Amino acid sequence: MANTTSASRSRTAAASRSNIASLERTVEALQRTVLLIAEANAVPNLLANGFEEISMKLEPLRNLSPAVAPMRPPAARILLQLRRDLDRPDWSLDGDRELREQLLHEQY
Amino acid sequence: MIQQLVRRLMMAPPGMSRNDAAHAVLTADPLDLFLHVEQVWSAFNPPPGAAPPLAAPARTALAGGGRFGGAGVVPPAGARAWDHLAYSYVLENTRVVQILRRVVQEFRSGERIGLAHVDTQRWLDATEALLFGSANPFARWLSSSSIRPDSEAQRRNAYFREMGVELAFGTEDNQPPSYVKAEAHNGSFVPLFEELLFELWQAIMNVRNLVGANSQDNDRIYRLAEALQYELRARRLFEALDREELAAATVLGWAELTFSYNSPVISDTGSEGTNEATRLINLGSKVNMAPHSKSSSMFSMAAEISLFLRAIEAGVVSGPEFAWVLYLEAPPPGAPAGAPAPIGAESRRVITEWAAATGRDLKNRAKPVETSRRQLVRVQ
Numbered sequence: 001m002a003n004t005t006s007a008s009r010s011r012t013a014a015a016s017r018s019n020i021a022s023l024e025r026t027v028e029a030l031q032r033t034v035l036l037i038a039e040a041n042a043v044p045n046l047l048a049n050g051f052e053e054i055s056m057k058l059e060p061l062r063n064l065s066p067a068v069a070p071m072r073p074p075a076a077r078i079l080l081q082l083r084r085d086l087d088r089p090d091w092s093l094d095g096d097r098e099l100r101e102q103l104l105h106e107q108y
Numbered sequence: 109m110i111q112q113l114v115r116r117l118m119m120a121p122p123g124m125s126r127n128d129a130a131h132a133v134l135t136a137d138p139l140d141l142f143l144h145v146e147q148v149w150s151a152f153n154p155p156p157g158a159a160p161p162l163a164a165p166a167r168t169a170l171a172g173g174g175r176f177g178g179a180g181v182v183p184p185a186g187a188r189a190w191d192h193l194a195y196s197y198v199l200e201n202t203r204v205v206q207i208l209r210r211v212v213q214e215f216r217s218g219e220r221i222g223l224a225h226v227d228t229q230r231w232l233d234a235t236e237a238l239l240f241g242s243a244n245p246f247a248r249w250l251s252s253s254s255i256r257p258d259s260e261a262q263r264r265n266a267y268f269r270e271m272g273v274e275l276a277f278g279t280e281d282n283q284p285p286s287y288v289k290a291e292a293h294n295g296s297f298v299p300l301f302e303e304l305l306f307e308l309w310q311a312i313m314n315v316r317n318l319v320g321a322n323s324q325d326n327d328r329i330y331r332l333a334e335a336l337q338y339e340l341r342a343r344r345l346f347e348a349l350d351r352e353e354l355a356a357a358t359v360l361g362w363a364e365l366t367f368s369y370n371s372p373v374i375s376d377t378g379s380e381g382t383n384e385a386t387r388l389i390n391l392g393s394k395v396n397m398a399p400h401s402k403s404s405s406m407f408s409m410a411a412e413i414s415l416f417l418r419a420i421e422a423g424v425v426s427g428p429e430f431a432w433v434l435y436l437e438a439p440p441p442g443a444p445a446g447a448p449a450p451i452g453a454e455s456r457r458v459i460t461e462w463a464a465a466t467g468r469d470l471k472n473r474a475k476p477v478e479t480s481r482r483q484l485v486r487v488q
Contacts, residue, residue: 068440069429071447078422079433079448085187086415088111089118089126091368091384 120180143174
């Protein structure tokens with residue numbers, strides 16, 4: 001009798017583990033499906049709600065900033081002169097001869 | 109001064125590539141460089157009645173015979189074609205001059221750090237003359253008399269007088285520096301400067317803020333800029349400190365150009381790198397002297413802090429309605445054609461790098477404004 005009960009318990013535990021694993025797989029599959037649906041419908045959802053239209057209407061606001069007084073001509077001349085006086089070469093790597101040589105070297 | 113010379117060589121007919129122009133300067137005869145410094149000073153052309161007087165005819169004629177005396181290479185009349193003293197200060201804080209001193213010593217006394225090719229030998233001649241006072245006919249630019257024997261001490265004195273600041277290191281052997289600390293100096297420069305940078309950051313954050321809570325304060329920016337202008341100009345009355353500024357800009361401009369690309373001395377010592385700070389670290393390791401750990405920030409803001417403070421000193425912001433010049437990056441809509449670009453990009457660079465170099469948070473107040481006090485401070 002005792003042996004029968006023990007075997008029965010063992011079968012029940014194995015079935016539970018199997019059920020839990022099956023449930024986990026189902027939940028994972030559902031999660032993947034939900035993500036796929038959300039991604040697939042993200043753009044249509046936005047379009048359906050008129051987001052594009054609203055965005056286009058708001059676009060000009062990007063360049064909106066508080067009005068400021070223009071520089072006075074003498075101050076503008078001084079600033080131009082300062083920029084001219086202190087003009088210097090650009091030593092960042094853009095367009096640098098060494099960078100071009102390096103890229104050529106890497107290419108071959 | 110040196111970087112501007114490279115730029116003029118690139119622009120003047122027939123034109124040169126950037127690296128060729130830099131190479132021409134770094135391998136030039138030191139006398140040609142001194143003659144050009146003389147021409148830069150003469151072009152500045154102080155207003156009538158201001159001291160010092162214009163260069164004498166003989167000096168002017170001599171200067172015109174230099175390699176860099178051609179049309180388009182000499183700055184136009186009235187140009188102050190050299191960087192602000194703050195440029196020299198931030199660059200000198202990297203310890204670049206002391207490292208170069210050791211490099212010259214090593215090359216002049218042996219072959220431990222490498223063999224100097226011809227180009228590097230020319231660079232050594234000019235470095236020894238420009239930075240360390242070997243004989244030249246225009247000693248006026250260096251503190252080579254018995255009264256001011258040490259050019260580094262002279263620059264320390266100028267930094268202290270103009271900005272109330274000291275270099276982050278002592279002498280080459282890590283002893284306290286010895287120089288004259290003038291009684292008249294701008295001790296409140298740094299607090300004013302950092303407060304202005306804080307306010308400019310608030311303004312930058314709120315440039316496009318039209319509806320939310322806005323901490324931009326144009327009036328305060330104007331007042332801080334004005335206070336800085338008065339303070340900086342107070343040390344410059346009657347052209348005071350201008351010659352020292354030009355001498356410092358020449359020395360540190362030379363050092364900066366040396367590290368701006370893989371120049372002959374960098375190549376000969378195997379100190380190549382991708383930017384100035386890396387090359388300086390590499391060269392410093394050859395001569396057993398580590399540069400400042402924030403050297404990258406120092407190099408990155410040198411040019412910008414120069415223009416920033418020049419604009420402040422020139423009084424470009426003459427009212428709260430013009431405070432935007434310090435924080436916008438492009439001329440506002442409706443600006444006339446040819447209007448100069450405001451210096452917002454430079455301000456932003458200075459805020460970022462000054463905060464990184466000093467470790468101070470310029471974007472938040474260390475202590476909130478006290479609102480519980482309901483009375484003005486009592487008059488003592």
